[in-house]
Amino acid sequence: xxxxxxxxxxxxxxxxxxxxxxxxxxxxxxxxxxxxxxxxxxxxxxxxxxxxxxxxxxxxxxxxxxxxxxxxxxxxxxxxxxxxxxxxxxxxxxxxxxxxxxxxxxxxxxxxxxxxxxxxxxxxxxxxxxxxxxxxxxxxxxxxxxxxxxxxxxxxxxxxxxxxxxxxxxxxxxxxxxxxxxxxxxxxxxxxxxxxxxxxxxxxxxxxxxxxxxxxxxxxxxxxxxxxxxxxxxxxxxxxxxxxxxxxxxxxxxxxxxxxxxxxxxxxxxxxxxxxxxxxxxxxxxxxxxxxxxxxxxxxxxxxxxxxxxxxxxxxxxxxxxxxxxxxxxxxxxxxxxxxxxxxxxxxxxxxxxxxxxxxxxxxxxxxxxxxxxxxxxxxxxxxxxxxxxxxxxxxxxxxxxxxxxxxx
Ligand code: GLU
Numbered sequence: 514x515x516x517x518x519x520x521x522x523x524x525x526x527x528x529x530x531x532x533x534x535x536x537x538x539x540x541x542x543x544x545x546x547x548x549x550x551x552x553x554x555x556x557x558x559x560x561x562x563x564x565x566x567x568x569x570x571x572x573x574x575x576x577x578x579x580x581x582x583x584x585x586x587x588x589x590x591x592x593x594x595x596x597x598x599x600x601x602x603x604x605x606x607x608x609x610x611x612x613x614x615x616x617x618x619x620x621x622x623x624x625x626x627x628x629x630x631x632x633x634x635x636x637x638x639x640x641x642x643x644x645x646x647x648x649x650x651x652x653x654x655x656x657x658x659x660x661x662x663x664x665x666x667x668x669x670x671x672x673x674x675x676x677x678x679x680x681x682x683x684x685x686x687x688x689x690x691x692x693x694x695x696x697x698x699x700x701x702x703x704x705x706x707x708x709x710x711x712x713x714x715x716x717x718x719x720x721x722x723x724x725x726x727x728x729x730x731x732x733x734x735x736x737x738x739x740x741x742x743x744x745x746x747x748x749x750x751x752x753x754x755x756x757x758x759x760x761x762x763x764x765x766x767x768x769x770x771x772x773x774x775x776x777x778x779x780x781x782x783x784x785x786x787x788x789x790x791x792x793x794x795x796x797x798x799x800x801x802x803x804x805x806x807x808x809x810x811x812x813x814x815x816x817x818x819x820x821x822x823x824x825x826x827x828x829x830x831x832x833x834x835x836x837x838x839x840x841x842x843x844x845x846x847x848x849x850x851x852x853x854x855x856x857x858x859x860x861x862x863x864x865x866x867x868x869x870x871x872x873x874x875x876x877x878x879x880x881x882x883x884x885x886x887x888x889x890x891x892x893x894x895x896x897x898x899x900x901x902x903x904x905x906x907x908x909x910x911x912x913x914x915x916x917x918x919x920x921x922x
Contacts, residue, residue: 514829516595516804522830524598527906530897537914544597545578545612546570549590550640552618554632566637568616570650571597574916577648578614579604579854581655581683582637582662584630588617592804596655599825600854602909603847607886609858612913614650622657631665638669645670647679647865653857654683656728656803660695664688679864682857691860693875694853699733701852702799702823703741704880708887709819709844709901718742721760723795723817725749726802727776730823730850732767734799739763743797749790750802753777756785756793791815800827807832815841822846837900845902847909848890855882 521542528538548568556562567590570578580600583593593615601613618637622630645652654663663684670680678689686692693700703717710716722743724731727750735745745763747756752775755761762781769779777784791798791807791814798817800806804826807815812832820836820843822828828836828843836843859875894904 514805514808514831515591516826517591517598519805519826519829520595520598523902523906524602524910526903527910530899530903530907531911531914533910533914537917540917541572541910541913542598544569544571544594545573546644547590547594548641548644550637552633552636552640554629554636556629557626564618564620564633566616566618566640567593568614568641568644568650568652569593569597570614570644571612572601572913572917573612573649574913574920575605575612576610577612577646578650579609579611579653579857580613580615581653581853582658582666583615583617583655584620584622584657584662585617586619586621587803588619593617595804596825599847601913602906603851604854605909605912606847606890606905607851607855607882608889608912609855611651611854611858614652615655616652617655627661630662634662634665635669638666642670642673645680646674647677647861651679651857651861652681653854654729659683659729660685660690663690679861682860683853684860689860689864691856691863691870691875692872693879694856694860695729696733696737697856697875697879698730698823698850698853699735699737700876701855701879701883702730702734702821702849703737704852704883705844705849705887706738706797706819706821708884709821709842712891716742720744720796720819721746721794722797722799723747723756723790723793724799724801725790725806726800726824727770728801730853731799731801732770734801734823735761735763736767746795747785747790747793748776749787750776751787754785754787754790755779755782757782758794797821800824803827805829807836809835812836813839817841819844822849825850833900833902843900843902845905848886848901848905851886852879852883855879
């Protein structure tokens with residue numbers, strides 16, 4: 514399913530519940546601005562290569578637009594557009610004073626050298642620096658990008674506008690990054706899961722977990738759920754998958770991946786085909802990789818009773834209906850993975866204040882934000898008698914709609 518179609522289906526369910534009129538619906542769906550740029554660089558072997566970059570700025574009624582920049586070979590206009598809209602709803606669910614945007618470059622970062630990636634990042638900034646800014650649109654890391662890339666971004670931006678650390682978040686600590694940003698998405702997922710399980714009278718340590726993806730989000734989730742007593746029974750990444758029904762030794766696995774570059778061959782577990790990760794025996798499934806992985810054709814095979822959406826858009830709307838009939842509870846992405854953008858907000862606040870927070874404060878305030886958003890989510894779910902996904906969209910859309918109307922035409 515086209516990613517914009519999937520995101521908009523969820524939006525329309527909420528819009529109907531809220532009884533929004535057609536004009537407001539159109540205004541909320543139409544992106545504020547779409548930027549498409551050609552990025553040509555010289556590769557290390559002296560040849561020229563051209564990549565297409567996007568920044569789609571979806572909505573700014575609640576504040577400056579916010580969202581990551583993705584480097585991935587599947588990046589295209591529709592994916593970036595859908596992810597930009599999701600950022601608008603995500604920042605609204607956790608009540609950050611932001612709108613939503615997303616960017617990306619269609620490239621394969623693992624096949625490029627660091628020097629090539631640096632040149633590509635700098636050309637991208639050169640092409641769109643006038644359209645982002647501390648009070649307009651603030652990029653951040655996403656799939657295929659990291660603090661290193663954000664460091665190049667802030668440096669290139671400074672050449673045009675002077676030193677402006679608040680123009681981008683997820684920076685290296687030495688360049689104004691925040692303590693706790695690296696682990697924030699995984700940690701926010703843990704805090705959100707604690708709320709969900711508590712509402713069912715259960716605890717993180719009561720369950721077994723399977724995690725698809727062992728990048729920043731998946732590996733931090735594995736570490737933090739393991740620390741809280743959860744049993745991680747299976748993980749996969751692009752190179753392979755391993756499982757151990759008795760529970761994987763996560764710290765040993767993290768050390769192994771740091772050396773070997775992937776989970777494949779980890780001696781503390783048994784290898785299995787990576788496309789079988791979603792169907793492993795477990796209580797909680799954490800998709801922490803690409804979008805669209807759970808769809809109408811495979812939803813019936815999922816054995817977990819909870820799905821925590823660490824990735825953006827991992828469950829398609831048709832699959833949602835099948836899962837809900839089977840009694841599987843889905844913690845929706847726009848709440849579940851909002852820890853990253855929440856700590857990005859803390860980083861931005863620290864940049865504006867020129868004042869550094871202790872790491873403990875970052876964790877405490879993140880937990881507080883996730884708990885308070887959960888209370889709002891629960892109240893919305895009870896009010897409309899709907900799924901958590903619909904409640905999250907209804908909460909977000911009502912907040913953005915109200916801000917849009919208060920600003921006037
Ligand atoms: N890329 C992350 C997301 O999808 C973080 C965005 C941000 O920090 O602005 O939520």
